[in-house]
Amino acid sequence: MDRFDVTDTNRVRRLPERGHYDRATAYAVLDAAPLCHVSFAMDGRPAIIPTLHARWGDRLLLHGSSASRLLRHIGAGHEVCVGVTVLDGLVLARSLFHTSMNYRSVVLFGRGTLLTEAEERLAALEVLSEKMMPGRWAEARRPNPQELKATAIAAIPITLASVKIRAGGPKDDPADLAMAVWAGVIPLAVAAGTPEPDAALAPGIPVPGYVETWRRERSA
């Protein structure tokens, strides 16, 4: 299935022309964003938790402490709603009404399960690690049994989602185009600064090549 079904749950209602329902578009946004916000009901009241995520094929992975309320909540079979937003720019229109942001966002509705099988859990942690910093898994110390016990990993099947995208310049009213006011887009992106070595780092250990590669892709 290359496209999500469009239901009353995931249909983009405001500005439906910005809505997309194809898996490839959604996956590109999920992969581009470093973190997500998870909405869930805690004792019937809305709650939210920001956390890292990674896509593993057609599943979204979240992880955290085994004692985490969110992970226990998912493990108990409750529905969650995950929001992932990449901010691409400020759109300065001549009118404040049409002033906007360029963005790509995914909203995913689903129920997950906690991974229990040792090999699958380790593979999922590798996916989470490699999303955050490709190359790190091969070099850093992998989790020991005690650390694995302290870690819960949830996998949410990506079955119902929507994407909303705004791109391009301002859409001003024709009557405003003659105004002597600058209009356009200010691009925004997450940029990586100069790596700061740990104070306890032994001398002679250089910044790894995979970090430098990652940084170059995120330099302003």
Next chain:
Amino acid sequence: MDRFDVTDTNRVRRLPERGHYDRATAYAVLDAAPLCHVSFAMDGRPAIIPTLHARWGDRLLLHGSSASRLLRHIGAGHEVCVGVTVLDGLVLARSLFHTSMNYRSVVLFGRGTLLTEAEERLAALEVLSEKMMPGRWAEARRPNPQELKATAIAAIPITLASVKIRAGGPKDDPADLAMAVWAGVIPLAVAAGTPEPDAALAPGIPVPGYVETWRRERSA
């Protein structure tokens, strides 16, 4: 009241040493982040919407279409939970278990109301505009009656919130410090690129000084 009460709702449970409950710390994070995610229950199911926000004194402002489900939901008196997260860096520890992110996040629980009084609504829109781009309100065309009618503005009193902050380098296990693996922080920040003028921009209109000032504060 300089500090939020700590209740079962807003108490930071995981890594409580990262929790803060003072208003000044929360406000600095709310002011620094360009957007928030709002968690709410739609027909009893968790939903999430990313949107702009601005702090107006001790209230958090959200705005959108008068037809927006979220704004109608707030206007109907339902509780929402707002998450605001600023990502400050990747923390590469020698072990994957201690690998982390530096971040500042606020979670705010509350019920809002829709602003109805014309003068207050216009003042709120100015706050929202000036948060996004200081100086723009004085120059761009302000909303006309029709646009104002199409715009809903919610104000949520900031009465129950928590802040969670991680800063600084990796916290490795002592036994891992001797590993020949680079460890440290890769700082991350939202950076503003070169402004892209609207295709329809009349010649001779320069990028405004307030845009250049804003960009300089966000150059990598």
